[in-house]
Amino acid sequence: MYSRILMTTAFSLIMAHSAQAADKVPVKLPDFEPEQYVHTAPTLADLDADESIHPELRKVIKRGYDLFMNTQQLRGENVFNDMSCRNCHLGEGRQHWSAPIWPAATTLPDYRDKNWQVNSLEERIAGCFSYSMNGKPPAYGSDNMLALVAYHQWLARGAPVYEKNIAGRGFGKVADPAQTPDYQRGKKVFQENCAICHGADGQGQRVNGVVQFPPLWGDGAYNWGAGMARVDTAAAFIKHNMPLGQPGKLSDQEAWDVAYYINAQERPQDPRFEKSAAYTREKYLNFHRRTLYGTEVNGRVLGEHNNTGAKPFLKPEALRSRTFD
Ligand code: HEC
Ligand code: HEC
Numbered sequence: 126m127y128s129r130i131l132m133t134t135a136f137s138l139i140m141a142h143s144a145q146a147a148d149k150v151p152v153k154l155p156d157f158e159p160e161q162y163v164h165t166a167p168t169l170a171d172l173d174a175d176e177s178i179h180p181e182l183r184k185v186i187k188r189g190y191d192l193f194m195n196t197q198q199l200r201g202e203n204v205f206n207d208m209s210c211r212n213c214h215l216g217e218g219r220q221h222w223s224a225p226i227w228p229a230a231t232t233l234p235d236y237r238d239k240n241w242q243v244n245s246l247e248e249r250i251a252g253c254f255s256y257s258m259n260g261k262p263p264a265y266g267s268d269n270m271l272a273l274v275a276y277h278q279w280l281a282r283g284a285p286v287y288e289k290n291i292a293g294r295g296f297g298k299v300a301d302p303a304q305t306p307d308y309q310r311g312k313k314v315f316q317e318n319c320a321i322c323h324g325a326d327g328q329g330q331r332v333n334g335v336v337q338f339p340p341l342w343g344d345g346a347y348n349w350g351a352g353m354a355r356v357d358t359a360a361a362f363i364k365h366n367m368p369l370g371q372p373g374k375l376s377d378q379e380a381w382d383v384a385y386y387i388n389a390q391e392r393p394q395d396p397r398f399e400k401s402a403a404y405t406r407e408k409y410l411n412f413h414r415r416t417l418y419g420t421e422v423n424g425r426v427l428g429e430h431n432n433t434g435a436k437p438f439l440k441p442e443a444l445r446s447r448t449f450d
Contacts (some may be wrong), residue, residue: 153373154365157292164291166280167225169450179386182275189276192269193218193226196258197336199269205436206259206393207329207336207345213257213353215366219280221293222365222372227280228291238411242447246274251443256351259393259434261441296361301380306356308422310403311386314379318368342390344434348390349402349427355415359384389422393434396444402428 132411138412155417172178172186192199194217196209200361215223229249237244239252250273263269316325322338323329347353354364364380365372375383395418398405403426406419413419418428433439 139437141275152371155297156235158290161290161292162285162288163293164225164227164281164284166225167282168217168219172279179215185272186275186279189270189272189274189279190217192273193276194208197258198264202261203254203263203269204258204260205434206347207331207340208258208347209336209339210258212339213347213362218276222297223362223404224249225280225293227275227284228294229276230277231284231286232289238447240444244438248443250274250277251441255396255441255444257347257353259346259348259351259436261436261438262443296358297365299357299360299377299380301366302378304378306360306381306385308386310379310385311382311389314375317388318375318379319383322369327387338366341387342392344393344432346392348434349416349418350397350409350412354388354392354418355412356381356384356388356417357415361386385417389417389427391427391430391432393432393436394430394439395428395442398435398439403424405408 139196167175169187169190172183178186193214196204196211197207211217213224214220214226216225218226225321229246233246233249234243236242237249247262247265247270251265254260254262263273265278292376314328318343320327323341324338326343327341328343328345329336329345330338352358360377360380360383363384364375364377368374395402395405395409397409399408402419405428406413406416420427
């Protein structure tokens with residue numbers, strides 16, 4: 126299990142630092158639209174209280190929860206960076222504006238623009254393994270995949286199937302910036318608001334080998350094909366979730382600038398890589414027009430390298446296309 130005690134100690138030390146600031150900052154999140162479906166995802170306590178759940182199923186859902194919260198237990202097998210699912214899907218994957226995971230269980234199978242085909246829930250989870258975890262998804266139908274699917278589906282309890290107008294889905298949006306996002310301004314925002322937890326070098330922090338604060342770039346971070354590598358996606362995540370415990374602290378401009386700064390740093394290669402970063406960017410431009418991959422920043426082309434991080438392979442076999450022709 127995750128070292129909860131260590132997490133709490135490191136965390137309270139740092140929160141004590143920012144407590145003064147935290148007091149002054151009201152938590153500010155976007156409003157829901159009146160016609161949207163608002164879901165309250167059930168908790169593990171609800172799971173224990175629900176007698177209609179077979180004890181075997183309860184075990185499987187709890188296994189899925191455990192994998193979601195501490196995905197590092199699959200390190201070297203399915204995960205090749207420092208991430209756990211919970212790092213980007215806060216509140217156990219239940220939280221609005223933190224890409225709550227349950228909508229995938231009620232809206233899939235559906236077409237996804239990322240890989241131009243209809244995706245199952247397993248395939249969606251596999252996507253976060255291949256890119257966000259710089260890894261290799263557990264096999265479709267395997268015990269671990271089943272457990273993760275069961276956890277997603279449990280969180281969706283009571284939600285209407287194929288309802289797409291979901292309140293608080295994804296990370297929300299940040300209005301277009303008044304000024305073009307800027308590296309130097311972003312660096313300043315980072316040093317003042319983020320470095321205390323994520324490290325001045327963005328490499329996160331470990332205590333006794335356990336990741337306490339996840340890295341934002343470098344070998345331990347999400348790779349160039351990850352959704353978080355898109356500057357707009359990162360800006361929205363940051364605006365509505367960071368600094369931790371103070372969502373809404375940053376102005377829209379600051380969120381864009383710091384998202385640009387983070388995503389102008391190097392990270393493991395996009396597993397879809399072919400020929401060159403410029404070629405791969407062009408081929409997946411529907412995705413990469415929102416990233417800095419294959420573009421020149423501070424005199425070097427981002428992603429032009431063969432570093433796959435701790436992963437001894439490039440393309441997980443799950444990244445295949447299917448055809449019904
Ligand atoms: C580095 C950050 C990161 C990590 C780590 C991560 N994800 Fe994600 N995940 C994302 C992003 C970004 C999206 C897309 C959010 C958006 O813009 O809608 C996403 C979306 C999802 C969705 C779809 C939600 C929906 O609304 O349909 C699921 C399901 C999901 N992730 C599961 C997982 C699982 C399971 C893991 C761990 C194996 C994981 N994620 C790890 C960043 C991450
Ligand atoms: C008080 C400590 C703290 C501060 C300050 C903080 N973060 Fe985080 N951040 C975290 C923790 C902890 C997580 C993982 C959340 C979890 O697992 O519950 C995280 C997750 C993230 C993630 C997604 C996971 C990853 O590693 O890619 C990003 C991106 C991020 N933070 C960016 C920022 C930015 C940008 C700032 C400054 C504006 C910031 N954070 C400030 C603690 C902090």
